[in-house]
Amino acid sequence: MNRKESDGKTRVTVLVALAANLVIAVAKAVAGIAVGSPALLSEAAHSVADSMNEVFLLLSVRRSRRPPDVRHPFGYGKERYFWALLAAVGMFVMGGCFSFYQGFHALGADKQESHAGYVAGLAVLAVALLAEGGSLLRALHQLRSDKDGARDPALRTVVAEDSTAVLGVVLAMVGMVLHLITGKVVWEASASIAIGLLLVYVAYRLGREARDRLIGEAVExxxxxxxxxxxxxxxxxxxxxxxxxxxxxxxxxxxxxxxxxxxxxxxxxxxxxxxxxxxxxxxxxxxxxxxxxxxxxxxxx
Structure with a gap:
């Protein structure tokens, strides 16, 4: 597969992830505000961060293909790593930090939301799990079929984001169910903090990879x-x-x-x-x- 074909498939993969995250972000935010669920709001922030990151990744694919010019005689290939670094920063700030805030803020409250509201919230998360899982399967399929996919920061970031999103939804669902059963908000607050830790860790790994390539990494x-x-x-x-x-x-x-x-x-x-x-x-x-x-x-x- 040549680079043009590979980039075309990467664009489609990123667009699929972007469409899924935009719809899911709105649904999570509406449900989170209506229910007052910190875990749902953390997941909404996570989806918003992923949506912005996917815009960065689309830019990286397009701009990295520009031909060399006088100011950049070696081309624009490293643009891919620059936008991947911005995506990692966005995941850390918008996703991780907001999740921490929601988790610690929830620890100061101790209220039991309505059963009906939580059922609706869990339904939203179930739909999100299906959408994120579908996006992840497409990204993994391209990763396996494209021999250069493992080195593509755009594709690697989508795989990391979708994997984190699936795990984050599971954590949020577990936190909400335990909160609903026990009436203790600490379970949901802990889920928000766990989502924050997960996002910070993944953002660190993605940022470190982008940094290594931006400062000039040797071949294997x-x-x-x-x-x-x-x-x-x-x-x-x-x-x-x-x-x-x-x-x-x-x-x-x-x-x-x-x-x-x-x-x-x-x-x-x-x-x-x-x-x-x-x-x-x-x-x-x-x-x-x-x-x-x-x-x-x-x-x-």
Whole structure:
């Protein structure tokens, strides 16, 4: 699957998640306000945060495909990681912090809401569970069918958000049922706090991954070793003094190597060797679209 097709499927996956979260957010908010349920309101904030994050992810897919220009000669591939970082921040602030607030605020109250109101709230959560589960299944299907899906921050974020949403709905339902049975708000408050902890943890993991890629992450050690082996196997190369790599996007990688050539090559031959090796690397690994060689001549014995 080429990058254009993969991005098209990712857009559809994000749009499905966005549509589900917008509908669910409204339903949770209305039910939460009507019932006065902290767990429902926490889940409403969670869905609002997810909806905003999915807008960020749609932007990331579109903007990361812009071609290189004078100001950005290596392209815009890292836009994907920037918007993924904003999505993680949104999940932390809008979802996690609001859930903490609802949980601790509820601990100061001790009132038993009506049975009818809680039944309606649980019905909303049941529908939300089905919608979030459907969105999660689609994201997981794309993750398995797309070999590059595991490296796509937009797709990974959707999977993380939908997984967190399913678990969050389950926590909210358990908290509401226990509150309804016992009449103690501490169960629902605890569910809100647990949802907050879950969101903060997932936001931290997503933010750390985006940070690593934004500041310049090398390719996997296995791929780096294979590139080094290819260079070592070239008869013109006497020694690979240094090999540096950096991910520039999902399908763009910078490879920079400092190599010593065997003695006896004139300047024209050195240039031909350089062109051949660059082409060899780019052919073996198409994502290595920026290859730079710093060539020196090894000293004669």
């Amino acid at each position: 050690p296995e791929l780096r070793n294979r590139i080094r082996e290819l260079l070592d196997d070239q008869p013109e190369i006497d020694n690979v003094a240094a090999l540096l790599t950096m991910r520039l996007g999902l399908d763009s990688t910078l490879v920079a190597a400092r190599v010593d050539l065997a003695p006896g090559f004139d300047s024209e031959e050195v240039e031909l060797v350089c062109v051949r090796i660059k082409r060899l690397i780019s052919t073996a690994w198409p994502q290595a679209d920026h290859v730079f060689l710093d060539i020196t001549e090894a000293p004669e014995d």
